[in-house]
Amino acid sequence: MERQDLIFTNHVAETIDRLVVAMNPSKLFVLVDVNTASFVLPRLQAMSKTVADAEVITVKAGDVNKDLEALASIWRQLGDRGGTRHALIINVGGGVVTDMGAFAAATFKRGIRCLNIPTTLLGAVDASVGGKTGINFNGYKNEVGAFSEADAVIISTTFFNTLPQQELLSGYAEMLKHGLIADKRIYRDLLAYRIAQSDPDHLLRLLEESVKVKNDIVSQDPTEHGIRRALNLGHTIGHAFESLAMKRKSPIPHGYAVAWGLVVELILSHMQLGFPSDELQRFAAYVYDNYGAFEIDCSDYDELLRFMGHDKKNVRAGEINFTLLKDVGDVKIDCTADSEQIKAALDIYRDLMHL
Amino acid sequence: MERQDLIFTNHVAETIDRLVVAMNPSKLFVLVDVNTASFVLPRLQAMSKTVADAEVITVKAGDVNKDLEALASIWRQLGDRGGTRHALIINVGGGVVTDMGAFAAATFKRGIRCLNIPTTLLGAVDASVGGKTGINFNGYKNEVGAFSEADAVIISTTFFNTLPQQELLSGYAEMLKHGLIADKRIYRDLLAYRIAQSDPDHLLRLLEESVKVKNDIVSQDPTEHGIRRALNLGHTIGHAFESLAMKRKSPIPHGYAVAWGLVVELILSHMQLGFPSDELQRFAAYVYDNYGAFEIDCSDYDELLRFMGHDKKNVRAGEINFTLLKDVGDVKIDCTADSEQIKAALDIYRDLMHL
Numbered sequence: 001m002e003r004q005d006l007i008f009t010n011h012v013a014e015t016i017d018r019l020v021v022a023m024n025p026s027k028l029f030v031l032v033d034v035n036t037a038s039f040v041l042p043r044l045q046a047m048s049k050t051v052a053d054a055e056v057i058t059v060k061a062g063d064v065n066k067d068l069e070a071l072a073s074i075w076r077q078l079g080d081r082g083g084t085r086h087a088l089i090i091n092v093g094g095g096v097v098t099d100m101g102a103f104a105a106a107t108f109k110r111g112i113r114c115l116n117i118p119t120t121l122l123g124a125v126d127a128s129v130g131g132k133t134g135i136n137f138n139g140y141k142n143e144v145g146a147f148s149e150a151d152a153v154i155i156s157t158t159f160f161n162t163l164p165q166q167e168l169l170s171g172y173a174e175m176l177k178h179g180l181i182a183d184k185r186i187y188r189d190l191l192a193y194r195i196a197q198s199d200p201d202h203l204l205r206l207l208e209e210s211v212k213v214k215n216d217i218v219s220q221d222p223t224e225h226g227i228r229r230a231l232n233l234g235h236t237i238g239h240a241f242e243s244l245a246m247k248r249k250s251p252i253p254h255g256y257a258v259a260w261g262l263v264v265e266l267i268l269s270h271m272q273l274g275f276p277s278d279e280l281q282r283f284a285a286y287v288y289d290n291y292g293a294f295e296i297d298c299s300d301y302d303e304l305l306r307f308m309g310h311d312k313k314n315v316r317a318g319e320i321n322f323t324l325l326k327d328v329g330d331v332k333i334d335c336t337a338d339s340e341q342i343k344a345a346l347d348i349y350r351d352l353m354h355l
Numbered sequence: 356m357e358r359q360d361l362i363f364t365n366h367v368a369e370t371i372d373r374l375v376v377a378m379n380p381s382k383l384f385v386l387v388d389v390n391t392a393s394f395v396l397p398r399l400q401a402m403s404k405t406v407a408d409a410e411v412i413t414v415k416a417g418d419v420n421k422d423l424e425a426l427a428s429i430w431r432q433l434g435d436r437g438g439t440r441h442a443l444i445i446n447v448g449g450g451v452v453t454d455m456g457a458f459a460a461a462t463f464k465r466g467i468r469c470l471n472i473p474t475t476l477l478g479a480v481d482a483s484v485g486g487k488t489g490i491n492f493n494g495y496k497n498e499v500g501a502f503s504e505a506d507a508v509i510i511s512t513t514f515f516n517t518l519p520q521q522e523l524l525s526g527y528a529e530m531l532k533h534g535l536i537a538d539k540r541i542y543r544d545l546l547a548y549r550i551a552q553s554d555p556d557h558l559l560r561l562l563e564e565s566v567k568v569k570n571d572i573v574s575q576d577p578t579e580h581g582i583r584r585a586l587n588l589g590h591t592i593g594h595a596f597e598s599l600a601m602k603r604k605s606p607i608p609h610g611y612a613v614a615w616g617l618v619v620e621l622i623l624s625h626m627q628l629g630f631p632s633d634e635l636q637r638f639a640a641y642v643y644d645n646y647g648a649f650e651i652d653c654s655d656y657d658e659l660l661r662f663m664g665h666d667k668k669n670v671r672a673g674e675i676n677f678t679l680l681k682d683v684g685d686v687k688i689d690c691t692a693d694s695e696q697i698k699a700a701l702d703i704y705r706d707l708m709h710l
Contacts, residue, residue, distance in 0.1 A: 068427060072492075079493045107462070110489060110500045111578075134465060137427075138434045145465045146501065223466070 005152040006129065006215060008120065008208040010200060012117065012156045013047035019152060020050045023113060024157035025088035028054040029078060032102040033061040039162050040119050044092070054090070059097070061131035066096045066135050068144075074104040079131040085109040091150075094120040099145070116150040117304045119159040121171025122255055125178070125210055129153055130218045137192045147222055155207060157200040168195055169290060170255025175206065177234050177262060178213040180283075183329040186213070188336075191286055229333045234262035240307035241294050247303070252294065259287045260294045263352065267345040268337055269324040279328060284352040293353035299341050306344075360507040360569060361484065363563040365555060367472065367511045368402035371445065374507055375405045378468060380443035383409040386456040388416040394517050394561055395474050399447070409445070410436050411535060414452065421451045421490050423499070429459040430707065433467075440464040446505075449475040454500070458488035461503035471505040474514040476526025477610055480533070480565055485510055485573045494574040502577055510562060512555040523550055524645060526611025532589050532617060533568040535638075538684040541568070546641055584688045588678045589617035595662040596649050602658070609651065614642045615649045618707065622700040624679040634683060639707040648708035656698050663697075 009015050013303035020028060030051060032041050037058050038292075044051045057077045059070045060171040090099030091114060098116045105114035134145015160168060172195055179187035183316065186209050190349040193206060214231065221228040238254075238261025263284050296304070308320045319336035326332060349355075364370050375383060385406060387396050391674045392413050412432045431441065446456030446469060453471045460469035473479040491499015515523060518599035527550055534542035541564050548561060569586065574689045576583040593609075593616025600607040618639050626631035651659070663675045681687060692700075704710075 068423075071521065072423060075499055076493050079495060079498060107489075107499050107501055109498065110502055132465065134462075138431050140434060143434055143464060144430055144462050145466055146462055 003210055004129075004131075004149040007152060007154045007182055008204055008211075009154065010154075010156050010158050010204060012154055012158060013044060013051070014043070015154050016048050016115070016117075017050050019115060019154075020088065023088055023151070025113065026084045027082050027088075029057055029081070029083065029087060029089040030054045030073065031057045031059070031089055031091045031093070031097055031104075033059050033065075033097050035061045035275045036097065036119050040092055040159055051090070059100070061093075061096065063096055063136065063141075066100050068135060071100055071104055071135050074101065078104065078108050078186075083108065083112065085112055088114050089114045090117060091115070092117045092119060094118065094123040095126070096106055098123060098150075099142075100134050100135055102148060102150055103135060103145050105132055105150075106146045111148075113151045116153045118153070118155060120163060121157075121160055121168050121207075122174060122269070123171075124155045124157075125171050125174045125214070127355060129211055129215055131222060134201055155204075155211060157204045157207065160200070160203070161198065162322050165196070166253060166256075168198075169259075170253040170286055173234075173255035173259040173291070175210040176283075176286075177231075177258060178179035178210040179231050180262065180266075180325060180328055181217075181233060182209075182213040186210070187328050191282070195290065205287060227333065230331045232333075233325070233331070234258045234265050234323050236320060237261035237264040237304075238306055241296075243307040244293070244296070244300060244304060256291050257294070259291045260349075260353075263287050264345050264349045265322060265324060267348045267352075268322060268335075268341065269326070271341065271345065272335060272337070273324055273326040273332060275325050281352070288353055293355055295355060296346065296350065297355070298343075298347075301346055304346070305339050305342060356699070358505040359484075359486075361566060362507060362509050363511075363519060363559055363566075365511050365513050365559060367509055367513060368399060368406070370407045371399070371472075374470060374509075375443065378443055378506070380468065381439045381441035381442075381455065382437050382443075384412055384436075384438065384442060384444040385409045386412045386414065386429065386444055386446045386448070386452055386459075388414050388420075388448050388452050390416045391452065391474050395447055395514055406445070408516055414455070416451065418451055418491065418496075421455050423490060423492055426455055426459055426490050429455065430463055433459065437508050438463065438467065440467055442467050444469045445472060446470070447472045447474060449478040450481070453478060454488050454497075456491055457503060457505055458500050460505075460703070461488055461501045468506045471508045473508070473510065475518060475521050476512075476515055476525075476562075477529060479510050479512075480526050480529045480569070484566055484570055486546060492612050493704050510559075510566060512562065515555070515558070516553065520551070521608060521611075523553075524614075525608040528589075528610035528614040528617070528646070530565040531638075532586075532613060533565040533681060535617065535621075535683055536572075536585050536588060536686055537564075537568040541565070542683050546637070550645065559577075560669045582686075582688065584679055585686045588680070589613045589620050591663055591675060592616035592619040592659075593676050595659045596651075598662040599651070599655060599659060600649070610693055611646050612649070613672075614646045615704075615708075618642050619654065619700050619704045620677060620679060622703045622707075623677060623690075623696065624681070626696065626700060627690060627692070628679055628681040628687060630680050630682060636707070643708055648710055650710060651701065651705065652710070653698075659701070660694050660697060 057252040089105050091098045107114050131147045134142045137143035179190040237255040242257040266280050270280050322334050322335045324335040444460050446453045460467050486502045486504040489497045492498035534545040593612040597612040621635050625635050676689045678688050679690040
């Protein structure tokens with residue numbers, strides 16, 4: 001896997017034109033979903049002659065449509081509309097478009113080039129970087145895919161002004177996670193930024209730092225056998241919260257689940273590794289102020305533990321596997337906790353979240 | 356792409372058992388087609404406890420079944436029957452099974468490990484080595500796939516005794532091609548071996564030399580942008596012969612088409628680069644004695660030229676692209692010939708083949 005170019009810019013059209021000229025594809029495709037087809041593509045077509053002249057492939061929006069049927073439709077359109085092995089595809093959208101488009105590119109004629117342009121904060125910070133591509137299949141998320149990096153990722157905040165606040169907060173939770181993993185300066189800058197007072201250039205700088213944290217970790221461990229598991233911070237509990245919310249038939253955004261999951265896993269970090277109490281309290285207050293609380297009581301604990309056990313990645317000899325922190329910037333992968341410790345942490349979460 | 360292990364042995368079961376113990380998979384799958392399910396799998400199950408205990412996945416035989424439906428069925432069975440990202444799949448069969456099984460392995464849960472055990476001579480010498488995996492799709496051969504090497508390829512001649520003579524000759528043509536590309540000693544040894552007097556251990560040694568020729572070239576150029584095109588020797592004309600035979604509704608085996616294609620391309624090599632006349636005559640006689648002749652007359656020439664032009668890989672500015680030889684072992688990629696030169700070479704082919 002070659003390391004991809006990450007380009008942080010709020011001059012997207014010029015950047016696309018420059019890259020496409022340099023890459024000189026035999027044919028250019030742009031992949032969008034029905035949302036980016038309405039809100040983003042017309043702006044790009046107006047600003048970039050390259051995009052205006054490209055073949056557009058449109059897929060349905062939403063994770064339920066990140067499936068084999070959509071993938072086969074992309075492959076078919078690439079072939080029917082003149083794609084050769086020297087073609088280029090630009091994926092413009094959230095994680096669904098970039099995951100599926102980059103997988104189509106990795107496999108059409110055994111691999112063509114692609115660029116990713118994430119249009120959501122979560123996509124920019126997370127899904128479009130790291131080479132994880134794929135589709136949902138047979139009832140499982142990302143059951144089929146490849147580790148394959150885009151040739152370049154163009155990261156911009158200019159598309160975020162049409163996003164709902166909830167979408168921005170959801171992406172921001174992953175940035176907070178990267179700050180916690182990385183170091184205190186980055187982390188403090190993130191806590192100081194007010195999401196509501198949208199400032200695209202300031203957000204772009206924070207995003208650049210955050211994505212670089214992830215990219216440094218991924219390039220050390222592209223196939224996720226070691227340090228890349230640092231990026232699971234907050235996700236063991238977060239996924240269990242998501243599953244519980246799904247079962248209650250009131251789903252929560254992924255980033256919100258991560259924010260609440262981070263609170264519980266920082267509590268476990270405090271209990272097991274002495275993560276500083278004042279940092280924990282400050283973080284919990286930030287989450288409570290911006291994300292509110294995910295409501296649980298002690299009758300939910302056994303169900304939550306079952307959900308953690310279902311994710312086979314987390315279980316070793318009956319204990320649940322976690323990534324924890326000794327302090328901000330000091331990560332310990334392959335930690336474990338038993339049910340009693342997890343229940344104690346959930347008790348403290350409820351205190352900190354005023355439940 | 357990591358370089359894979361190539362293991363040449365006529366002790367297949369012991370080799371499988373040793374590799375599987377060392378790889379320690381969470382679950383073992385064996386992929387076969389209906390032919391290898393009947394003729395090869397029972398022998399392996401009787402000799403190897405590892406194989407006897409594995410989950411067997413069976414697909415239909417034949418290139419027309421190397422399709423998305425079969426691939427999806429493999430993915431589904433891997434998931435439903437307990438495959439995790441630490442599973443291992445052993446592909447036992449010809450090119451259809453190894454191409455499709457290795458692609459399924461490259462993409463199931465973003466990549467699990469696999470071993471290839473080619474059971475045809477053509478598969479051993481060609482399709483199971485080089486990392487080209489994939490399926491036919493949307494009417495095109497290998498439209499979807501990946502460059503992904505198996506963790507190991509176990510190459511043996513013990514399965515070939517159930518193959519028809521025609522199948523052996525078909526694979527042997529690719530070995531002859533490798534001899535022509537590589538050097539005179541290897542090439543002479545190949546011409547000296549009598550395919551009819553089947554000697555498995557002698558054939559295994561010749562096969563080992565031949566596969567190493569291919570593997571050396573592929574590892575210099577895994578994504579086929581340069582010297583790997585040396586392996587196209589004989590194939591530009593060979594593919595045109597295959598297409599013409601298909602149109603006549605009497606298809607010919609791929610290796611036979613390559614043998615005849617090699618004769619024509621050595622004639623072009625003689626015309627353009629001075630390839631030695633005595634070598635050309637000896638090779639043409641060997642092909643005629645073992646493969647007979649593909650019958651053409653001058654009314655077929657324009658059709659053959661059209662077929663060469665249809666394969667976009669071969670066409671540059673109106674001329675057809677060839678790999679040619681200055682002498683045995685002295686390859687020139689990116690040669691071209693115009694229609695008049697090709698027609699003159701086809702005239703000489705008809706003389707040499709007594710047509």
